[in-house]
Amino acid sequence: MTARPARLIEVALPLPLFRTFTYRLTGETPNDASVGSRVVVPFRDRRVVGICLGDVPGPAVRAVKDVVDVPDADAAVSAHLLAVCQWISAYYVVPVGLVLRGALPTLLTGAAEPRPAQKTQRIVVLRQHLPTLLERDRVFARAPRQREVYELLESLGGRAGAQQLQEMLRFTASVLTALVTRGLVSIEDAVVSRDPFASRDTGRSPLHPPTPPQRAAIAAMTAGAPGDVYLLHGITGSGKTLVYIELLRELVERRGKTAIVLVPEIALTPQTVDRFRSVFGDRIAVLHSALSDGERYDAWLALERGEKRIAVGARSAIFAPLCDLGAIIVDEEHEASYKQGETPRYHAREVAIMRAQLEGAMVVLGSATPSLESWSNAAAGKYRLLELRERVGGGRLPSVEVVDLRQIAAPAPNASPATVAMHAVVSPVLELALADRLDRGEQSILLLNRRGYASFVQCGECGEVVTCQNCSISLTYHRTPERLVCHYCQHGEPPSSRCRRCNGMTLRQRGLGTQQVERLLSERFPSARIARMDVDTTGAKWAHAAILDRVESGDVDVLLGTQMIAKGLDFANVTLVGVIDADVGINLPDFRASERCYQLMAQVAGRAGRGPKGGRVLIQTRSPSHHAVRCAVDHDYERFVREELAGRAEPPYPPTIRLANIVFSGTDEDATMRLAERGAAWLRRLLSARRTTVSLIGPAPCAVERIKNRWRWHLFLKADRQGDLTRIGSYFLRRFDIPHTADLRVTFDRDPMSLM
Ligand code: ADP
Ligand code: ZN
Numbered sequence: 001m002t003a004r005p006a007r008l009i010e011v012a013l014p015l016p017l018f019r020t021f022t023y024r025l026t027g028e029t030p031n032d033a034s035v036g037s038r039v040v041v042p043f044r045d046r047r048v049v050g051i052c053l054g055d056v057p058g059p060a061v062r063a064v065k066d067v068v069d070v071p072d073a074d075a076a077v078s079a080h081l082l083a084v085c086q087w088i089s090a091y092y093v094v095p096v097g098l099v100l101r102g103a104l105p106t107l108l109t110g111a112a113e114p115r116p117a118q119k120t121q122r123i124v125v126l127r128q129h130l131p132t133l134l135e136r137d138r139v140f141a142r143a144p145r146q147r148e149v150y151e152l153l154e155s156l157g158g159r160a161g162a163q164q165l166q167e168m169l170r171f172t173a174s175v176l177t178a179l180v181t182r183g184l185v186s187i188e189d190a191v192v193s194r195d196p197f198a199s200r201d202t203g204r205s206p207l208h209p210p211t212p213p214q215r216a217a218i219a220a221m222t223a224g225a226p227g228d229v230y231l232l233h234g235i236t237g238s239g240k241t242l243v244y245i246e247l248l249r250e251l252v253e254r255r256g257k258t259a260i261v262l263v264p265e266i267a268l269t270p271q272t273v274d275r276f277r278s279v280f281g282d283r284i285a286v287l288h289s290a291l292s293d294g295e296r297y298d299a300w301l302a303l304e305r306g307e308k309r310i311a312v313g314a315r316s317a318i319f320a321p322l323c324d325l326g327a328i329i330v331d332e333e334h335e336a337s338y339k340q341g342e343t344p345r346y347h348a349r350e351v352a353i354m355r356a357q358l359e360g361a362m363v364v365l366g367s368a369t370p371s372l373e374s375w376s377n378a379a380a381g382k383y384r385l386l387e388l389r390e391r392v393g394g395g396r397l398p399s400v401e402v403v404d405l406r407q408i409a410a411p412a413p414n415a416s417p418a419t420v421a422m423h424a425v426v427s428p429v430l431e432l433a434l435a436d437r438l439d440r441g442e443q444s445i446l447l448l449n450r451r452g453y454a455s456f457v458q459c460g461e462c463g464e465v466v467t468c469q470n471c472s473i474s475l476t477y478h479r480t481p482e483r484l485v486c487h488y489c490q491h492g493e494p495p496s497s498r499c500r501r502c503n504g505m506t507l508r509q510r511g512l513g514t515q516q517v518e519r520l521l522s523e524r525f526p527s528a529r530i531a532r533m534d535v536d537t538t539g540a541k542w543a544h545a546a547i548l549d550r551v552e553s554g555d556v557d558v559l560l561g562t563q564m565i566a567k568g569l570d571f572a573n574v575t576l577v578g579v580i581d582a583d584v585g586i587n588l589p590d591f592r593a594s595e596r597c598y599q600l601m602a603q604v605a606g607r608a609g610r611g612p613k614g615g616r617v618l619i620q621t622r623s624p625s626h627h628a629v630r631c632a633v634d635h636d637y638e639r640f641v642r643e644e645l646a647g648r649a650e651p652p653y654p655p656t657i658r659l660a661n662i663v664f665s666g667t668d669e670d671a672t673m674r675l676a677e678r679g680a681a682w683l684r685r686l687l688s689a690r691r692t693t694v695s696l697i698g699p700a701p702c703a704v705e706r707i708k709n710r711w712r713w714h715l716f717l718k719a720d721r722q723g724d725l726t727r728i729g730s731y732f733l734r735r736f737d738i739p740h741t742a743d744l745r746v747t748f749d750r751d752p753m754s755l756m
Contacts, residue, residue, distance in 0.1 A: 234388030236606020257326025455511030572611025
């Protein structure tokens with residue numbers, strides 16, 4: 001090996017620092033580094049894995065340290081993906097090294113070792129038989145290596161280990177990739193997988209021919225130009241999934257492209273994932289959170305090599321290392337889970353749009369209840385709106401009725417205490433509807449977006465509410481197992497029988513949770529098979545899928561749960577949906593509270609009546625005139641948007657303006673407050689010295705003032721132009737000085753999804 005001349009390179013390190021670092025690349029590392037390569041460098045007294053961002057021109061002016069190692073022959077990050085990470089870094093104001101760390105599989109960022117060897121054994125399977133020699137001559141006219149591999153595989157019975165083939169013929173990876181791309185062979189992992197998606201019997205279910213509205217949407221997209229963004233607004237049950245599938249068949253199968261499909265959460269959408277699998281089989285890599293680091297890395301490699309052509313996953317699948325990207329689909333684009341809650345606080349939908357633009361791919365944002373941001377962008381002509389206004393098969397949207405909880409008649413004087421308790425939660429009309437479904441063997445879904453048994457415990461004498469010792473939030477009473485639990489920090493304690501403040505003995509459980517509804521229902525309908533789905537019943541791996549499988553196979557009469565039951569479920573035998581309390585969350589001090597309530601009700605209502613038996617929805621509420629409730633009842637998305645947008649014009653909130661939430665936190669209350677005030681004063685001075693559309697609101701304590709023993713204050717930056725917000729945020733985060741005391745921190749949350 002001839003030594004290369006030494007040169008200087010710029011390296012991004014996974015550190016909370018905005019600067020990058022210069023190192024000297026000696027000629028002696030086993031591999032050369034180029035843009036996107038992993039490099040191992042000394043930092044302080046550690047060795048850290050960084051990413052090479054390019055060459056630094058000119059001679060070194062001061063002493064720079066040497067790169068210790070360049071472990072891989074190829075770049076770990078493609079130029080496109082690096083550009084995406086740099087955009088995230090600039091827009092969300094995060095050091096690029098932290099973005100890169102989040103974008104790459106842990107196995108590549110943690111260890112300073114060569115790319116780990118593949119853990120699973122890959123098996124090559126023959127997919128297509130070429131019976132005549134003539135045909136072989138034609139197919140392999142300019143690809144003799146492919147023919148050798150193909151024929152060896154054939155002689156081995158159509159199945160062989162990739163490594164075995166490789167050892168026998170010594171071909172390059174591209175030969176196999178080409179065979180895969182051409183559909184002649186496929187590659188499978190031979191490891192016994194605990195992945196339920198791999199073992200689920202998805203079969204090769206026949207695809208329905210698209211309906212005329214579906215066909216129109218597909219035609220519009222396939223005729224579109226690279227970089228186009230489509231907002232697919234299709235009511236619940238309008239068959240959006242088939243539209244995605246047909247689009248991908250065109251792009252992936254016919255045009256040889258690749259694609260990313262984002263779903264809010266893999267565990268909650270097994271039906272959607274199954275449908276993709278049943279069509280695209282092993283060309284799909286499902287990136288779910290239960291993968292081990294090794295499995296995730298294998299999937300990543302298979303995507304990078306082009307062996308898998310479609311990545312399906314939650315938020316972080318947006319970083320899938322695919323080449324020739326044809327489309328990114330963002331299903332249920334309104335879901336808050338697309339926003340990452342910790343650094344880097346990116347929104348996968350926005351990253352999707354940026355990535356697609358860079359790579360010439362199209363984006364499809366699909367939802368029955370699009371976010372106001374996406375809707376406004378479509379209205380402004382930035383996205384193309386495509387609509388599916390009917391349910392597939394001529395089914396109608398279920399009729400939705402309001403049950404005004406303020407008007408429920410007082411219980412009859414002779415009613416049993418059990419009946420009184422029951423009717424305080426499940427109104428007589430909902431009770432009757434449930435009984436009717438049970439009689440007829442149909443299924444019901446009940447939504448209550450609050451887990452636990454009782455949402456707080458209060459002293460009947462002094463009014464004291466039991467709160468968490470670490471957070472300024474009340475503890476939720478859980479019955480099985482019996483404990484008071486904080487839903488912010490998971491702190492738990494046994495319930496006490498006396499009030500902490502006045503020593504009173506009458507502690508009352510207030511506020512309703514799913515456990516309590518479950519108990520009341522099982523008392524009222526002892527033979528009903530009730531499944532509860534919330535965070536407490538779905539902690540185990542694949543627990544979601546297990547519950548949903550039971551619903552699907554008819555082993556459940558009533559599915560009761562939090563918002564996780566409102567997403568994408570498609571069960572024909574569900575003919576009743578009940579919302580136990582539509583008002584949960586409707587009055588939170590967050591400008592998105594109404595939007596979230598509307599989306600939740602519209603989505604859960606959409607679970608009813610998907611089969612020929614039709615459906616009915618009952619919404620229990622104490623605020624029937626709230627526009628979120630009224631519009632959900634009328635299935636009137638557009639009116640909701642109009643009224644909600646009007647409400648966000650004054651005082652202005654997104655999408656009328658651009659917003660960032662700056663949170664100051666620390667372990668000392670006083671120091672945190674002072675930091676917030678100093679930060680606000682600093683920013684006010686900056687704003688007054690500049691021509692900018694940015695204005696500042698606050699500071700004020702956060703709605704939840706303390707979480708995990710950290711005090712929290714915040715302020716808002718609002719701007720008409722997004723570039724202004726980038727400049728001010730970036731200047732502030734780079735220059736504002738944070739004292740080294742009380743573990744003080746500042747976080748910048750751009751386009752926040754939660755202000756709590
Ligand atoms: P959405 O996501 O829009 O709520 P889905 O994609 O879940 O709707 O589709 C609703 C149901 O309609 C599914 O059971 C699906 O299999 C079925 N479906 C979709 N398109 C067709 C079609 N063209 N013909 C028959 N059935 C269809
Ligand atoms: Zn807590």
